[in-house]
Amino acid sequence: xxxxxxxxxxxxxxxxxxxxxxxxxxxxxxxxxxxxxxxxxxxxxxxxxxxxxxxxxxxxxxxxxxxxxxxxxxxxxxxxxxxxxxxxxxxxxxxxxxxxxxxxxxxxxxxxxxxxxxxxxxxxxxxxxxxxxxxxxxxxxxxxxxxxxxxxxxxxxxxxxxxxxxxxxxxxxxxxxxxxxxxxxxxxxxxxxxxxxxxxxxxxxxxxxxxxxxxxxxxxxxxxxxxxxxxxxxxxxxxxxxxxxxxxxxxxxxxxxxxxxxxxxxxxxxxxxxxxxxxxxxxxxxxxxxxxxxxxxxxxxxxxxxxxxxxxxxxxxxxxxxxxxxxxxxxxxxxxxxxxxxxxxxxxxxxxxxxxxxxxxxxxxxxxxxxxxxxxxxxxxxxxxxxxxxxxxxxxxxxxxxxxxxxxxxxxxxxxxxxxxxxxxxxxxxxxxxxxxxxxxxxxxxxxxxxxxxx
Amino acid sequence: xxxxxxxxxxxxxxxxxxxxxxxxxxxxxxxxxxxxxxxxxxxxxxxxxxxxxxxxxxxxxxxxxxxxxxxxxxxxxxxxxxxxxxxxxxxxxxxxxxxxxxxxxxxxxxxxxxxxxxxxxxxxxxxxxxxxxxxxxxxxxxxxxxxxxxxxxxxxxxxxxxxxxxxxxxxxxx
Numbered sequence: 001x002x003x004x005x006x007x008x009x010x011x012x013x014x015x016x017x018x019x020x021x022x023x024x025x026x027x028x029x030x031x032x033x034x035x036x037x038x039x040x041x042x043x044x045x046x047x048x049x050x051x052x053x054x055x056x057x058x059x060x061x062x063x064x065x066x067x068x069x070x071x072x073x074x075x076x077x078x079x080x081x082x083x084x085x086x087x088x089x090x091x092x093x094x095x096x097x098x099x100x101x102x103x104x105x106x107x108x109x110x111x112x113x114x115x116x117x118x119x120x121x122x123x124x125x126x127x128x129x130x131x132x133x134x135x136x137x138x139x140x141x142x143x144x145x146x147x148x149x150x151x152x153x154x155x156x157x158x159x160x161x162x163x164x165x166x167x168x169x170x171x172x173x174x175x176x177x178x179x180x181x182x183x184x185x186x187x188x189x190x191x192x193x194x195x196x197x198x199x200x201x202x203x204x205x206x207x208x209x210x211x212x213x214x215x216x217x218x219x220x221x222x223x224x225x226x227x228x229x230x231x232x233x234x235x236x237x238x239x240x241x242x243x244x245x246x247x248x249x250x251x252x253x254x255x256x257x258x259x260x261x262x263x264x265x266x267x268x269x270x271x272x273x274x275x276x277x278x279x280x281x282x283x284x285x286x287x288x289x290x291x292x293x294x295x296x297x298x299x300x301x302x303x304x305x306x307x308x309x310x311x312x313x314x315x316x317x318x319x320x321x322x323x324x325x326x327x328x329x330x331x332x333x334x335x336x337x338x339x340x341x342x343x344x345x346x347x348x349x350x351x352x353x354x355x356x357x358x359x360x361x362x363x364x365x366x367x368x369x370x371x372x373x374x375x376x377x378x379x380x381x382x383x384x385x386x387x388x389x390x391x392x393x394x395x396x397x398x399x400x401x402x403x404x405x406x407x408x409x410x411x412x413x414x415x416x417x418x419x420x421x422x423x424x425x426x427x428x429x430x431x432x433x434x435x436x437x438x439x440x441x442x443x444x445x446x447x448x449x450x451x452x453x454x455x
Numbered sequence: 456x457x458x459x460x461x462x463x464x465x466x467x468x469x470x471x472x473x474x475x476x477x478x479x480x481x482x483x484x485x486x487x488x489x490x491x492x493x494x495x496x497x498x499x500x501x502x503x504x505x506x507x508x509x510x511x512x513x514x515x516x517x518x519x520x521x522x523x524x525x526x527x528x529x530x531x532x533x534x535x536x537x538x539x540x541x542x543x544x545x546x547x548x549x550x551x552x553x554x555x556x557x558x559x560x561x562x563x564x565x566x567x568x569x570x571x572x573x574x575x576x577x578x579x580x581x582x583x584x585x586x587x588x589x590x591x592x593x594x595x596x597x598x599x600x601x602x603x604x605x606x607x608x609x610x611x612x613x614x615x616x617x618x619x620x621x622x623x624x625x626x627x628x629x
Binding site: 017038133 | 460463464467468471472475476479480488491492493495496499500519520553554557566572573575576577579583590592593594595598601602604607608611
């Protein structure tokens with residue numbers, strides 16, 4: 001039986017251990033006095049000032065763009081409004097990510113909305129971190145965007161195009177395969193028909209939990225009318241895909257996939273009684289999950305039957321089992337062997353700049369880490385901790401082969417239990433399909449182990 | 456210098472309560488003030504690195520600070536010992552008393568799944584803010600949150616049938 005996560009979130013909210021926590025104003029004032037007496041590094045001040053100047057430029061330029069777009073408002077079944085992007089909406093520079101210019105491509109997929117109006121569409125893009133993303137939204141005049149309804153954009157009824165590197169276009173990302181292709185299946189539930197899930201208004205589903213119904217400032221959000229909630233099932237099955245079969249309202253449909261990407265997009269009304277409450281969130285996997293799709297058909301005649309375990313996802317979701325998606329190509333650079341990453345790891349007790357006692361881990365990386373495909377993971381146990389428990393930290397930056405890696409972990413104090421802090425450094429590589437965190441093909445290699453006595 | 460300090464004081468006063476609550480949910484009571492202090496002192500030193508909204512940035516620092524902080528005399532240690540599974544740190548201070556079954560089920564989740572749930576359910580963050588705290592994209596966060604919900608519900612179902620099933624079912628999940 002599929003679980004109902006709504007109850008879980010409500011139960012979690014009710015169990016909040018800090019619900020009745022009071023602020024100790026004396027402690028608050030004391031800490032501020034301590035901070036105020038702490039000098040800030042001189043270079044930090046200079047950087048803060050230069051950033052302030054940069055912000056002034058950033059505010060002026062979008063304002064000009066907004067005015068221009070308003071003046072050029074087009075006619076048609078829906079009028080064109082200002083671009084949808086507010087401040088801070090572009091793809092993050094996480095791990096050297098961000099949009100690779102020229103990779104944004106609108107796909108030839110148009111799916112009608114159940115209530116009419118502009119159809120839904122999808123576009124793809126690549127990031128500098130080696131990921132491919134699929135964005136979905138409403139489609140007007142060859143642009144992907146959102147509509148001013150469902151409390152978004154003051155319900156102005158206009159079409160607001162997404163920026164090329166929008167994070168407020170509903171999207172899903174995964175690592176590109178060895179041929180630079182995207183293989184990805186996403187399910188988004190309880191999505192407002194406006195296609196807007198970002199700043200500047202927008203409603204939340206009536207099934208949202210208490211915590212999700214309020215802004216960070218405690219202001220209640222507007223609730224989406226049930227008739228304006230949508231479920232979206234979309235993805236890219238690759239060049240070998242031919243069609244998908246799905247069941248809706250007791251009927252079975254088979255729809256051809258589009259283009260060399262093997263694209264599909266299904267849009268339905270969301271049901272108040274559906275098993276999963278997505279709250280405009282969703283899931284993604286190497287096969288379609290949590291949706292109406294029952295079969296994937298390929299050009300060579302093969303068919304993937306989604307099994308009863310498809311809600312869990314992964315390679316077992318298909319019958320016969322798909323170790324990797326059909327047509328998916330392994331990265332040209334295979335995952336390093338254990339012998340290729342092993343290296344001496346040094347650990348020692350140090351004091352951080354703030355005077356805290358920590359363990360410094362140092363080793364020279366034998367392999368390069370570039371983009372979102374690989375990282376180092378630090379795992380460690382502290383005295384008194386059961387052996388199956390560990391704390392962890394991972395790297396989030398590119399590392400060159402031969403580069404010295406230094407990471408401080410495991411802060412401890414004079415009152416901490418004496419003993420040994422021991423652990424290991426692990427190299428992780430997403431050699432298979434999917435992402436490094438969620439993908440079924442991520443391999444782990446032990447780089448080295450460490451152990452430090454703490455008094 | 457004084458301008459920067461005034462700006463940071465505003466950030467401090469606006470976010471003190473949110474940071475304190477965030478920390479209180481994740482470390483033992485006796486460690487709360489230390490972690491809060493370390494968080495704001497680190498934030499002051501790194502204030503020039505702030506990009507965008509201060510709240511997720513501060514909570515990101517608090518997350519790392521809390522993760523690195525040694526816990527001592529925690530009642531959670533006993534809970535962990537009862538659960539013979541591949542569980543890790545359980546940043547859910549005080550939950551054991553309020554809902555022991557939920558605490559046990561939460562303990563079976565991978566750290567990042569658990570953190571995704573708590574950022575939304577306890578800290579009340581929007582997905583894009585919580586994603587910033589966790590250092591991932593909004594898309595990746597929503598995926599993680601959704602899976603975490605399923606896993607937690609699955610673990611709870613197992614727990615309420617038989618405590619032994621919790622570990623077995625948690626292991627069966629990808």
